[in-house]
Amino acid sequence: MSRSINETAISILRADYERLLARKEKAIAKIEDNGELVGGANGFPIENPWLAVERTASAELLKVIKELEKRGVRPWQKSGR
Structure with a gap:
């Protein structure tokens, strides 16, 4: 049963x-299209909001990768261990 739980966890982590x-x-594409600075509401340049999305996704991605590796899985593998 524990193996089944581990397999379920791995499936969720891969997703x-x-x-x-x-x-x-997607965030990288938006940043490449619009630049790191965009026009704010008052006309002054502000940091592109997609930079925050990219940073957050990167941080969360590292956590997921570490969890998968603890379970003996390389995330870029499509099947098996």
Whole structure:
């Protein structure tokens, strides 16, 4: 039964990995399209909000990768251990 729980956890973590990777890639594309600074409401440049999205996704991605590696899984592997 414990193995089944571990397999379920690995499936969830892999889904999180894919979701966070997609979020990070989208944020990077938005930053590349619009730059690191964008026009604020008052016309002055502000940090592109997608930078915060990218930083958060990166931090969460590292946590998921560490958890998967603790379970003997490399996140970029599609199947098996």
